[in-house]
Amino acid sequence: MKLAIFNGSPRGINSNTKTLLDFFQKGFENAGGEIELVEYLIKEKQLEEQVQHFEKSKNILLAFPLYVDSVPGVVKQFIETIGDFNGSDVNISFIVHSGFPEGIHSDGLVRYLELLTKRWKMNYMGTLLKPGSEQVRMQPKKKNTKLFQDFENLGKNFALTGTFDEDILTRLKQPYVFPTRAIPVIRLMSKLGLIDLMWNREFKKNKAYKNRFDKPLLRE
Ligand SMILES: Cc1cc2nc3c(=O)[nH]c(=O)nc-3n(C[C@H](O)[C@H](O)[C@H](O)COP(=O)(O)O)c2cc1C
The missing domain is CATH 3.40.50.360 (Flavodoxin domain)
Incomplete structure (x- = not known):
């Protein structure tokens, strides 16, 4: 083939x-x-x-x-x-x-x-x-x-x-959805900023950390 x-x-x-x-x-x-x-x-x-x-x-x-x-x-x-x-x-x-x-x-x-x-x-x-x-x-x-x-x-x-x-x-394709029991752990990780670690590293590498909450497409 x-x-x-x-x-x-x-x-x-x-x-x-x-x-x-x-x-x-x-x-x-x-x-x-x-x-x-x-x-x-x-x-x-x-x-x-x-x-x-x-x-x-x-x-x-x-x-x-x-x-x-x-x-x-x-x-x-x-x-x-x-x-x-x-x-x-x-x-x-x-x-x-x-x-x-x-x-x-x-x-x-x-x-x-x-x-x-x-x-x-x-x-x-x-x-x-x-x-x-x-x-x-x-x-x-x-x-x-x-x-x-x-x-x-x-x-x-x-x-x-x-x-x-x-x-x-x-x-x-697993995990297809996270099991319910994992959700409190994910929430905690999110609160501690652990989920953002990779993104923040990329922002810093590209000198865009201070712009991370920008919403350029939002209408005034
Ligand atoms: C501009 C951009 C948009 C992305 N959007 C999504 C997304 O909507 N959902 C998602 O799960 N991953 C998203 N990703 C993550 C990529 O799917 C993921 O990093 C993938 O492994 C990249 O594969 P590649 O190295 O073959 O390009 C995005 C990545 C970039 C750079």
Whole structure:
């Protein structure tokens, strides 16, 4: 089976998306699959060529992080440039991963992707959800061993069946919602500022800490 991969992360080759896809690709190729091409949608100058590749491929995997509860801008641009498309003999699958830790966060987007696939008349082969994906770059490799193994096994299964392994799919989207008993702990962490640690570090790194409560789109 040949597969065309489209990486929709604005971080391109430095993305969590790429790291996860590399493991997927390893399993896929070891099981006899062939990666036809890997396109990085952040390379906007290649947009026309990327759209042509999309239109010619028979098995497509589009992977990207959740951005503002939706798709990153480069993915939106890609989808809109494709526009009307008749892909009745083409299979498409998606990988959506998010910074927030609950799988339910990406649910609305999954429904949109199903609708998009219908509009493009393509065969929908499923969407893999992975919440809490910023851990890929933040944690040492060793801590992600299980996750990387899952992606390798997903790739292997995909080469053999053309779709995602249901067991891994179900496991990876956990926690789908936090159990009720976890909520007091989360509230406490929030009060202590522990949940904001990473964001505050980024604000400081970008000299924007004092602007962290700005609401630039709010009407006066
Ligand atoms: C501008 C921006 C918006 C984001 N919006 C969301 C969001 O709405 N929900 C979420 O769970 N994560 C959000 N994230 C977090 C990313 O989905 C997460 O960090 C992901 O692992 C990035 O993957 P990448 O390295 O492949 O780009 C956002 C990140 C950025 C930079």
